[in-house]
Amino acid sequence: MPIEIPKDKWPGSIKAVTIGATAAEGGTRAKSITIGGQNTMPYLQFEKPTPNTPVIAIEIKSRKPEDWSPLLEKPWGEAMADPAEWAKKAEAAGADLLVLALTLEDTPDSAVKTVKAVLAASGLPLVVWGPGQAEKDNELLVPVAEAAKGEKVVLGVCEDKNYRTIVATAMANGHLVEARTPMDVNLAKQLNILISDMGLPMDRIVMDPTTGALGYGIEYGYSVMERLRLAALQGDAMTQLPMMVTPGFEAWKAKESKVGEGVPEAWGDWEARAVNWETLTAMALVESGADVVVLRHPESVKRVKAAIGELMAA
């Protein structure tokens, strides 16, 4: 007697979220991307096909970053000093989405100028991060949101102590927000509730439950993502959002990637190890339910993209 394949039937699904708007949709993107929509644990196509392919974002900065590993300067080179050039190179490297990180040196004017330049240089949908300080984030993101009105940009990041201003400007200008919480299922859900209580529709929120790098707490991020996905499938509306995580940022912070000298011989070749660190961090998160992974090295992009392709093809 043939075995009955055990299939879970879930009452809930992840919301499909569309980032970026084409001319027809009121923006200027070459195409928009849609993520989410799943009704199964990651890539269990035998239960139900995964409706939207998870995507890869490449992180670029408004100014040449001082603290990035020299290994990252090799592939990006001079383009790192010019966000528009960088954006083009990232697109060529296989990015589906761009993450533009503003810095503390930015002024509202320079931020708007950079965002416009990046939007002009590449047709990819865009995520814009403030520099990560509440006041500065609000100061920069509001004019950016106004300048990019209609583009369906993802504005980040909203945190539990600073979400009102960013959510308000996202609502006023037709954008999305990234809701970031520190590796806890409940905190993630709570921030989604706070944001949706302000009236932003759920399909304009992408949640970032945060992760650690391989060796630096990835297991917490991994399990939080699995738990969020399970809760969503079980019907918890406040967790039914696509997830965006930053394995590139985390992995390139790790000593294993950052440092080439004075490390144990057992760690092996620096460059190959560094790319492995980012790739495996991303891969584990893809397996636990990431819809967007933000990466830094083109080789990692290539490998993770191929893996997602294989997972989607089954």
Next chain:
Amino acid sequence: MDHSITFTTADGSTRSVTVPTGVMLAEAAQRAGVEINQPCGGQGRCGRCAVQVAKGEVRRRSTLRLSAEDVDAGWALACQSVVEGDADILVPEQEKIERRLTTDRTAAEVQVPAGYDYAADQTVRRVTLSLSQPNMDDQTDDWSRLQTALRLQAGIENLTVSLPLLRRIGAVLREGDWTVSAVVDSAGNRLVELEPGHRSPDEPLWGVAIDIGTTTVSVWLVDLVSGQVRAQVAEYNGQIARGEDVISRIIYASKNGGEAEMRSRVLDTINSLVERACKRVKGAEPGQIVKAAISGNSTMIHLLLGIPAASIRLTPFITAINTIPTMNAREVGLVINPEGVVDCLPGVASYVGADITAGVLSSGLDDADNTTLFIDVGTNGEIVLGSREFLVTCACSAGPAFEGAGVLHGMRATGGAIEEVWINGETFEPTCRVIGGGKPSGLCGSGLISLLAEMFLTGVLDKAGNVNLTLPTPRVRQGEHGPEYVVAWGSETEDGRDISITRVDVDNLLRAKAAIYAGFSVLADNVGMPLEMVEQVLVGGSFGKYINVEKAVQIGLLPDIEWNRFQFLGNTSVRGAYLGLLNKDSRQRIDDIAGKMTYIELSADNSFYDAFMSAMFLPHTDMDKFPSVAAALNKP
């Protein structure tokens, strides 16, 4: 179409008004010139506008705060009821409404347990003896003479006696001209007191039931003959000056001389309370108190007795002693009769002490047919789940916020404390009820719960507890301690300063309620029992008498189940001590409870932490667990 509405007020006067279909009763009343208070601004949340429909019918949009029986009896919320036909409306006196909404959920006054029989149940008793006078032929010594009288006249044998009392015997016998009253502890076979002369059998024999809470100490003065509680007094524990929580106190005690200081601080508190209680009762004096039953958490008992408590806080959390032998007041340091019997009730573990075993006794949980949850809300929240078949317990650190401590304008539930608050959802103006009715001087636990619920429901707080500073009212402001909401302006308060609640206070309250909610939900999980299957919830704690269930549910302190499954017991620890003080069978039951209670350590895995984080939200991250609150929020 127009309808005629007639209002009859408490003084019997009537006023009529004609209004069209669709007008709210509250508005009709206003047009008729009848005043109905609406502290919540007509949002159907406070229930203070309840009126009774005597004739005709109205359409009730919402009956929140009214039970099905209330509605059957014609009650309706004036602000939520629409006129659709002629009607006669009774407007009750405002005060009565208030009482009607709260009294049915409060504990009754202390009643003497049914069938209390001093002679059969009590371990100490007083007997009057007439001794034969000594003479040259009968040169029996005083002590033997007394023993003989005890044996022949009261059937008491083999008593022991302390040296100080022995020193007084001769004088007492002669002063009473060989008629004396002896107080005897039959459990310890010890002579406790000897007084000259004859005593009436009805004359009170004094005992005290004491609960040493981390934050509050309570003392009940009890007449052991009638069983009646004659005075109840409470005060903050004097140890607070050396730390708000048990851990600080243990650490303080374990350092240079701290143990002696902690002991004397709590003794000072108890002794002054005993004195205060005696002053309230004519003829009672501390020196006449012959028995004390003491309840309290394990740390409090250790500190009272001067037993090192350091091991309580360190893994694997071991007490020096759980079951404490009976002692006399002199050695313990209680200023009552120095020979008085001091009975410290037994605990179970470091964080489940006598307060809980006594609490379980007074709640009757150990004899319940149905699965019952008992929550003792104190600085340490202790929780017991079970029935006659089993008892499991856990403890969680809630902090002293619900006792009014650790909150900027917090205070105990005494005169001047704001015990209930309503906030108008449009103007954000509060209305407060103050204990004793005078000017407010602070907020007590029930006031804080009520305030938190109102701030949340009116949007003064978001669900994470952030104060919304963008509201158009001067009551929300950036204060000295961060964002805050002003509950009473200085011009309205007792001491002339503003009474406010700060973001930090809110955090403390959230933590306290989250710890308790997480505690009982994890305990229920541990034994595989969904909360909905709990058939009865008993709530104890020093504020338990005054708590408003609806608001406690709205902030997520108590589970959202039918209100009739809740029962509020007040301070169950002191009540358990009282029962143990009176009746030796009850006292035995406390020992049995301690023996069969299973303690669950919440820190064994992550489930408590998860449950805690989930509860650190208003009312809870999982709104499905709070359908009635969701309904209240979704109202237009």
Next chain:
Amino acid sequence: MALSGIQIYKLLPQTNCKECGFPTCLAFAMKLAAKQVELSTCPYVTEESKTQLAESSAPPIRLVALKAGTEVKAGNEVVLFRHEKTFYNKPGIFVRFKASDSGIAAKAAAAHAYSVNYVGMDFVVDGFAIEADGDLGAAVKAVRGATDRPLVLIGDAAAIEPGLQACSGETVLIHAADASNWEAMAALAAKYKAALAVKADTLDGLVDLIEKIKAKGVEDLVLDFDTTQLGKWLAMSTQVRRLAIKQNFRALGYPVFAPAYAAADEGIFAAEAIAKYAGFVVLDKFVPENVYPLLVLRENIYTDPQKPIQVQPGIYEINSPKPEDPVLITTNFSITYFAVANEVEGSGLPAWLVVTDAEGMSVLTAWAAGKFDAERIAKAVKGFDVASKVSKKRVVLPGHVAVLSGELEEELPDWEIRVGPREAVDLPAFMKQALN
């Protein structure tokens, strides 16, 4: 299905006799439910209860152990997701050699010698696979000269047998029985008491083979899905785990073999295999920069999630601090760390954050339990050599442990001790106002 504490309690005598060493029967029942104590500890349990309890505790996935000088175990797992309890037996990571390779002994010696330290633990390669593309007997001997760790032998029955003869007395995994060769492989496994990998690309195919092989008396089986396609492998591995755990389907209750050596991107496939239920992972070759991340990933995924969430104790740099910037102290409970780090990071103020080993407890809990006291803080400050990084010898204590400042002054005599705010949210203001 595993029984809950209350269900087990009902099968116990309920006398609270304390002879088992627990205060009540219920306490004992809950320990039993958590599999932390043996039922035999109760002297009074009835035979009937014993039978009932034994049934509920049989593992749904067979434990398969490969043994030589060391041992590699797989199976006995009880959950689908690590947060539900934990994953117990880390998948063995093996490196494959070829029998035809003349340098096999040297390669084995190098791989055997490999050891890498990760947060105080030394990781090694667990065992080795040898593909029988040449004289396997000689190859096994050569490898055995270099290492005593367990072996996997890959090839057909005839080629494998000399290898098995060369390592008799060990428990080897032989790979693999399929529809065409199962009889010979089963006979070999039975003869040499080897574990046997069973290969088919459908669950029905696997069950069919397993039934036949079990009939030949071979019990220690390992499943190979005959694919390295990521999506298909994930689906089959998930189905097998689900059948075993949720339906107690014993016919497929065996550990899973992951042939990473055959995958297009070995690292990626091995990562999926580690995350998704593999019992044995075999890599194509020994390359440290590939092996190290996989060993770390395995450690992370198999960390017990019920233990408090911790961050690595150490000194953390926030916003690129300079020597004159302040030194803040906190514990290694991850939420506490994040609260502090995020507040300071968000403020843009540079600082050194010293994270002490408080066994994963928050400031107050650790202090209460004696895991965050002056002695431990001083040890961290000295151990992480904070003095060499800063010009101003001053540390900021969390406000909740203000009480420790006096003792800390004694422990760190040449340091200035400052008491900071109780809540992380107040740190930036404190740093701006009080620390200048």
